[in-house]
Amino acid sequence: MAQTIKLAVIRGDGIGPEVVDEALKVLHAVLPADLVVEETAFSLGAARYLETGDILTDDDMAAVAEHDAILLGAVGGDPRDPRLAGGIIERGLLLKLRFAFDHYVNLRPTTVYSSVASPLADPGEVDFVVVREGTEGPYVGNGGAIRVGTPHEIATEVSINTAHGVERVVRYAFDLASRRPRKHLTLVHKSNVLVNAGALWQRTVAAVAEEHPDVTVDYQHVDAVTIHMVREPGRFDVIVTDNLFGDIITDLAGAISGGIGLAASGNINPDGTFPSMFEPVHGSAPDIAGQQVADPTAAVLSVALLLDHLGRADLAAAVTQAVEADLASRGTTPRSTAEVGDAIAAAAAARTTTA
Amino acid sequence: MAQTIKLAVIRGDGIGPEVVDEALKVLHAVLPADLVVEETAFSLGAARYLETGDILTDDDMAAVAEHDAILLGAVGGDPRDPRLAGGIIERGLLLKLRFAFDHYVNLRPTTVYSSVASPLADPGEVDFVVVREGTEGPYVGNGGAIRVGTPHEIATEVSINTAHGVERVVRYAFDLASRRPRKHLTLVHKSNVLVNAGALWQRTVAAVAEEHPDVTVDYQHVDAVTIHMVREPGRFDVIVTDNLFGDIITDLAGAISGGIGLAASGNINPDGTFPSMFEPVHGSAPDIAGQQVADPTAAVLSVALLLDHLGRADLAAAVTQAVEADLASRGTTPRSTAEVGDAIAAAAAARTTTA
Numbered sequence: 262m263a264q265t266i267k268l269a270v271i272r273g274d275g276i277g278p279e280v281v282d283e284a285l286k287v288l289h290a291v292l293p294a295d296l297v298v299e300e301t302a303f304s305l306g307a308a309r310y311l312e313t314g315d316i317l318t319d320d321d322m323a324a325v326a327e328h329d330a331i332l333l334g335a336v337g338g339d340p341r342d343p344r345l346a347g348g349i350i351e352r353g354l355l356l357k358l359r360f361a362f363d364h365y366v367n368l369r370p371t372t373v374y375s376s377v378a379s380p381l382a383d384p385g386e387v388d389f390v391v392v393r394e395g396t397e398g399p400y401v402g403n404g405g406a407i408r409v410g411t412p413h414e415i416a417t418e419v420s421i422n423t424a425h426g427v428e429r430v431v432r433y434a435f436d437l438a439s440r441r442p443r444k445h446l447t448l449v450h451k452s453n454v455l456v457n458a459g460a461l462w463q464r465t466v467a468a469v470a471e472e473h474p475d476v477t478v479d480y481q482h483v484d485a486v487t488i489h490m491v492r493e494p495g496r497f498d499v500i501v502t503d504n505l506f507g508d509i510i511t512d513l514a515g516a517i518s519g520g521i522g523l524a525a526s527g528n529i530n531p532d533g534t535f536p537s538m539f540e541p542v543h544g545s546a547p548d549i550a551g552q553q554v555a556d557p558t559a560a561v562l563s564v565a566l567l568l569d570h571l572g573r574a575d576l577a578a579a580v581t582q583a584v585e586a587d588l589a590s591r592g593t594t595p596r597s598t599a600e601v602g603d604a605i606a607a608a609a610a611a612r613t614t615t616a
Numbered sequence: 617m618a619q620t621i622k623l624a625v626i627r628g629d630g631i632g633p634e635v636v637d638e639a640l641k642v643l644h645a646v647l648p649a650d651l652v653v654e655e656t657a658f659s660l661g662a663a664r665y666l667e668t669g670d671i672l673t674d675d676d677m678a679a680v681a682e683h684d685a686i687l688l689g690a691v692g693g694d695p696r697d698p699r700l701a702g703g704i705i706e707r708g709l710l711l712k713l714r715f716a717f718d719h720y721v722n723l724r725p726t727t728v729y730s731s732v733a734s735p736l737a738d739p740g741e742v743d744f745v746v747v748r749e750g751t752e753g754p755y756v757g758n759g760g761a762i763r764v765g766t767p768h769e770i771a772t773e774v775s776i777n778t779a780h781g782v783e784r785v786v787r788y789a790f791d792l793a794s795r796r797p798r799k800h801l802t803l804v805h806k807s808n809v810l811v812n813a814g815a816l817w818q819r820t821v822a823a824v825a826e827e828h829p830d831v832t833v834d835y836q837h838v839d840a841v842t843i844h845m846v847r848e849p850g851r852f853d854v855i856v857t858d859n860l861f862g863d864i865i866t867d868l869a870g871a872i873s874g875g876i877g878l879a880a881s882g883n884i885n886p887d888g889t890f891p892s893m894f895e896p897v898h899g900s901a902p903d904i905a906g907q908q909v910a911d912p913t914a915a916v917l918s919v920a921l922l923l924d925h926l927g928r929a930d931l932a933a934a935v936t937q938a939v940e941a942d943l944a945s946r947g948t949t950p951r952s953t954a955e956v957g958d959a960i961a962a963a964a965a966a967r968t969t970t971a
């Protein structure tokens with residue numbers, strides 16, 4: 262009997278729709294007869310907000326929650342538009358989904374493809390995954406301000422870290438590390454300054470490490486990790502870190518691997534209580550939207566993460582290999598967003614039918 | 617009449633003493649007859665703490681405060697020593713000095729020297745300064761934890777940002793930008809998530825910008841700035857940012873410019889109420905301590921920042937140029953820490969006597 266997956270599709274703003282179209286093209290190209298994907302389109306994002314004043318209503322939430330997974334393009338309008346100031350869309354939509362659906366694992370793999378130019382002179386072999394915590398840290402929205410706009414203003418931001426929240430993501434990271442060939446885990450924090458949160462993370466990693474004698478563990482401060490990432494990125498295997506540090510170092514990871522245009526991510530609720538969400542790490546890039554010049558690869562690779570999450574590692578591999586083949590054959594002639602999608606879809610389809 | 621500068625010297629731990637010796641060698645090599653430096657050595661750091669249990673006593677503080685400036689090597693012992701866990705030396709010594717002496721400007725220049733190999737394939741011309749706030753943000757030590765060690769532990773870290781604290785460092789950054797040829801300032805924050813602190817920083821920059829129509833201003837999120845720093849570091853001129861973001865991006869800046877072995881910093885109290893402190897960005901590197909293999913260049917360049925701070929831009933330039941000449945002539949034969957210091961001292965002395 263065929264498995265049916267209900268997929269909520271949030272194409273979003275800017276280049277979001279274009280790259281999602283290609284990601285879906287590739288998804289359908291690899292679907293076998295026994296896997297059916299039913300899509301529901303949700304038109305959410307800055308455009309809808311500016312039109313209706315709604316970002317994500319309770320009804321929207323309930324409808325999205327009915328699905329097995331979410332594919333998201335990118336959200337956010339023109340950053341200079343004062344009506345969109347303060348990350349209102351990012352927080353009201355993206356972060357709201359991550360928090361409401363308890364996406365406590367934000368999975369961000371980084372590979373340096375030999376065929377893609379890296380800004381690093383000699384990146385070497387790079388293949389690591391950042392397991393970024395997704396529901397705590399300074400992202401909880403627990404801050405405030407008094408005497409705003411006066412010389413006596415005080416603004417605070419509170420990072421909240423719980424044993425519950427840290428342990429579950431650390432466990433996920435160890436499980437992942439123990440399934441990878443190198444079985445290495447690096448905790449990234451700033452424990453010499455953020456001593457309370459740092460101690461919780463360090464104690465948790467030490468405790469879970471006891472259950473994983475096969476995994477080697479080290480620790481790096483978040484400042485120092487940026488040095489190693491540009492000097493010797495090949496040393497990393499699995500990195501586990503908090504929400505903010507993960508945000509920062511995964512952009513850096515995307516950059517060294519030849520561009521944020523290739524960086525995919527999964528916002529995972531490993532318990533399966535809520536739909537997990539897959540999205541490129543890049544933003545909506547309104548300046549190049551609608552021109553068919555955006556690279557859909559990160560969105561396509563997000564589909565690979567989705568397939569992997571659905572237990573179809575075989576299909577995920579077909580997509581990833583098709584992307585690798587496409588990257589290797591990229592010439593200097595620019596292709597449209599759709600042309601890149603067509604090429605990857607064809608290559609991925611060939612891999613699944615011959616398999 | 618000669619100007620006399622009372623310099624507190626904290627050689628510290630690990631490679632600290634070795635690199636400070638060379639920095640002082642260079643300092644003395646460029647001193648003209650009208651500038652006298654009186655040094656007081658303070659033996660502070662992990663070694664002293666492990667011996668006496670004292671990190672920085674009130675008497676130490678009072679004695680250091682009597683000086684016009686501080687030169688610090690590096691502090692911190694073996695990171696695996698449990699007696700030194702939780703950054704006890706870093707916080708009790710380094711951060712305590714920065715906070716007590718109101719070092720609200722943490723100045724960290726980055727230059728890519730054409731003669732130094734950068735991990736970037738094509739860094740281009742890079743010459744920017746990060747103005748990192750030094751007395752606020754998540755560094756204030758305002759966090760806590762309850763139910764520690766239980767499954768219900770909650771650990772918090774509070775970032776505190778005040779109009780007073782933000783405005784003074786933003787003013788400093790604008791003043792600096794308006795004195796530089798490119799007159800460009802970039803605010804780095806994460807205003808789409810840390811909305812309270814972010815709004816204070818953005819409003820402050822917008823307000824001070826009004827007084828500096830000559831300075832162009834832009835804003836970047838801290839995650840995105842890491843991308844630009846590896847892809848196009850030449851675009852930056854002056855970056856102003858908070859304590860934690862500044863910590864992270866200046867390590868990255870050090871790495872792309874060919875190594876943290878060249879990165880100097882000044883912890884400045886612009887009001888002159890307290891002594892400013894100059895230190896290499898690198899740590900104490902206990903693994904290579906005492907072997908005369910450490911590169912003293914970052915410490916030497918910290919002396920250049922010290923001289924500049926004392927109003928002796930001429931002497932600072934002599935040191936910087938001597939470093940540049942030394943970098944350009946570095947062969948493949950390794951030199952000892954002292955040999956590097958000797959070479960730079962000689963070159964710097966030649967520059968001051970012929971001037």
Ligand SMILES: CC(C)[C@H](C(=O)O)[C@@H](O)C(=O)O
Nearest residue numbers: 351352355508542808809839
């Ligand atoms: C848009 C923003 C809120 C988001 C984040 O900070 O998590 C983005 O940078 C990301 O990494 O997905």
Ligand SMILES: CC(C)[C@H](C(=O)O)[C@@H](O)C(=O)O
Nearest residue numbers: 453454484706707710863897
């Ligand atoms: C040692 C540590 C407390 C310090 C900091 O975080 O400021 C260091 O990383 C630095 O950048 O000077």
